[in-house]
Amino acid sequence: MEDHLTKSITHSNNITTISPHVVIFPLPIQGPINCMLKLANLILSLSPATVSVTFVTTDFIHRRLLLHSNTAARLAHDYRPRFRFETVHDGFGPDENPRNVSLLTMSLEAQAQAEGSRLREVLGFGSAEDEMKKPVSCIIAEGLYGCMVDVAKELRVPLVYFDTCSPCCLWTYFCIPNLLKVVDLPFQDDEEGLDASITSVPGMETYLRRRDLPSFCHAYDPNNPVIQLVLKEAQEFPKAQGHILNTFDELEGDYFAHIRALCPNLYNIGPLHLNLKSRIQQETTKSISNSLWQEDRxxxxxxxxxxxxxxxxxxxxxxxxxxxxxxxxxxxxxxxxxxxxxxxxxxxxxxxxxxxxxxxxxxxxxxxxxxxxxxxxxxxxxxxxxxxxxxxxxxxxxxxxxxxxxxxxxxxxxxxxxxxxxxxxxxxxxxxxxxxxxxxxxxxxxxxxxxxxxxxxxxxxxxxxxxxxxxxxxxxxxxxAVAEDGSSYNSLNHLIDDIVSMRFSI
Missing domain, CATH: 3.40.50.2000 (Glycogen Phosphorylase B;)
Known part of the structure; x- marks a missing residue:
């Protein structure tokens, strides 16, 4: 696998060997940013010094992290030069302009798909600056970025999705085509009908109701940008080399069998913040702040x-x-x-x-x-x-x-x-x-x-x-789960080992 990657990822300096270099590409909102920064911290802390990480986010998010959290300065100090932020424009103008989740995702997807764009340059080499380019050996991207399958394939780099929503919800996403097929969708979003049972989501037949479906299923509109993203995620999910889930086996094991049938290589490494604390922060109860707002302590x-x-x-x-x-x-x-x-x-x-x-x-x-x-x-x-x-x-x-x-x-x-x-x-x-x-x-x-x-x-x-x-x-x-030899402890070790040895099959 390493030989294949070595031959496939080259640039003007004709590099013949590469060391592990992960590009992490989160959805630019608080929850996914928080999760993926914790993941970056764990990768850097638990892997050899040859592994480096580039964290790609928008300039808007990066400015807020610098202003309100200790993350940017701490990671840059503790892991220099193995870690760096790379920023891209989100296209929404000044910081005071509203940032809508679905619009942000569509905007960044368009950037990722654009030939010659700065973002594509970053995804290929981890930097847009010539003197800092280093071939990327793995992309870890938010699951909603369905376009990353094509980008990673073009770059011949393994893709691992990090689905930052819950596996129980992720499973309902994947069942939406079936919901449409059996006409559980669409439905009238009225109070009387919302308590009707949904029986076309395997494993949830006994308790799922219409009102419990993801919000975009209510007043269902196939042209809704979020629905388009979710349907694309369901289609592209099996094409990635692996999937990271922020959960633990004992909590949601019933859903894993269904999801694993689509992609066998799952890394259940949650609760991620507890895994981070137990592996790195044992000496303090104070959390690592990845906040985009000023915390009032x-x-x-x-x-x-x-x-x-x-x-x-x-x-x-x-x-x-x-x-x-x-x-x-x-x-x-x-x-x-x-x-x-x-x-x-x-x-x-x-x-x-x-x-x-x-x-x-x-x-x-x-x-x-x-x-x-x-x-x-x-x-x-x-x-x-x-x-x-x-x-x-x-x-x-x-x-x-x-x-x-x-x-x-x-x-x-x-x-x-x-x-x-x-x-x-x-x-x-x-x-x-x-x-x-x-x-x-x-x-x-x-x-x-x-x-x-x-x-x-x-x-x-x-x-x-x-x-x-x-x-x-x-x-x-x-x-x-996060204690030594626990399910999430072992799954995190497995992920780190695969990143270091580049054992992903592409």
Whole structure:
């Protein structure tokens, strides 16, 4: 295999031997950036000094990493010259312009497909600068970049996809052609029909409903850019030389048999952040920050003053948004529940608002909310989430159920109230509540103060011991998976070995 790669990847200096050089190409949003930077750290830390990594992202993302996280400086310092960032333009102008996920993906796919583009140059050599070019021996790309199959084939470089969504959701993606064939799709997106069962996703027949399908299946439009990307991902998935999944066998083993039938070479290396911590960060509880927002660490001191397992952590992640009406319903539900709460309200996450409702504007909020927040609440614009969930004061998590957040909650044994918004979050929410039974599923369209209050009381009070017991058991399984000789520990070693020896078959 090495001889084949050596002959296939050459440039003007007529290099006859190559050392392992991985190009990592994530989707340019917080979740995938966070995952893939952790993966880069693990590859660099656990592989020989001959292995180098180029991390390709947009200039917008790179500027935010430099501004708000310690990642860029730390990796450049610890692994110089083996690690470097390479940036490309996303085509969306100034930083204040909105970045839509589907548009970003389509834009970067177009760049990857364009002959002679800077991105193609980077994918071939890991750098656009002549003096820094080094042949690439492996591309690790976000699974939604279906075009990478053709790019990698042209460059004669092995391609490994990193599917940063959950395997349970990934499996539903791959079943969409069958859903269309048996006419489970399309369906009318009305409240009466949303609870109808979906029986054409093998392994999920007993619990999957229409409302649990990925958000783009609702009001199905075949011309939707996200649907086009997902269908292409399903088509191109078997053509890659391997697939990295951020999960562990004991959590989602039932789905692996289906996915492995499409691509036998799976690397189940999750929970990735726990694998990183157990292999590299044993000496500290502080997480490595890959944040695109400034973290307000004052919330940790506030948590220190709260009783054990008394605080509900509330966050809808890096992309989801809510209306002002939803904000007020959640706020009233929190106050009426009498629970302590730590609430992350990301800048720009409140839409259709007349006034800014940040911590500094509490005088513009009804008196009962102001007083209740002062007594039992803490509101910040962004928080170090891994550290928050690991804090002993946290007893529950009201979450959008993005995959990173779900795994981080599982690792710390924190039960969840799931309020999903889009893409994989609906599937995750259903599996959390009905399969793993470590949380409650809140209908996104039924966000009233009464429902919010009832679910908080159920999670934090009436069924607290029941949920905590199951969540603790799941956390122990996660820890065992990344411990020496655990399933994810061994799978990560397998991935590193294949990268170093270039054993991928192309």
């Amino acid at each position: 004052s919330c940790l001191a506030w948590l220190d003053a709260q009783p054990p397992k008394s605080v509900l952590f509330v966050s809808i992640g890096s992309l989801a948004s809510m209306t002002k009406d939803q904000l007020m319903e959640i706020w009233h539900g929190l106050i009426n529940s009498k629970s302590r709460f730590l609430w992350v309200r990301r800048p720009g996450s409140i839409i259709n608002k007349d006034e800014d409702t940040s911590q500094d504007d509490l005088e513009m909020i009804p008196d009962d909310l102001v007083e209740g927040t002062k007594k039992r609440g803490c509101i910040v614009s962004w928080a170090p989430q891994e550290e928050v969930l690991a804090h002993g004061a946290i007893g529950g998590f009201l979450t959008h159920c993005g995959w990173n957040s779900t795994l981080e909650s599982i690792v710390e044994g924190v039960p969840m109230i799931c309020w999903p918004f889009y893409v994989d979050q609906q599937v995750n929410s259903r599996v959390v509540s009905e399969v793993w039974k470590i949380g409650l599923d809140m209908n996104k369209d039924n966000c009233t103060r009464v429902v919010v209050e009832e679910l908080i009381k159920e999670l934090m009070e009436t069924r607290r011991d029941e949920f905590s017991k199951r969540a603790d058991k799941m956390a122990k399984l996660a820890a065992q």
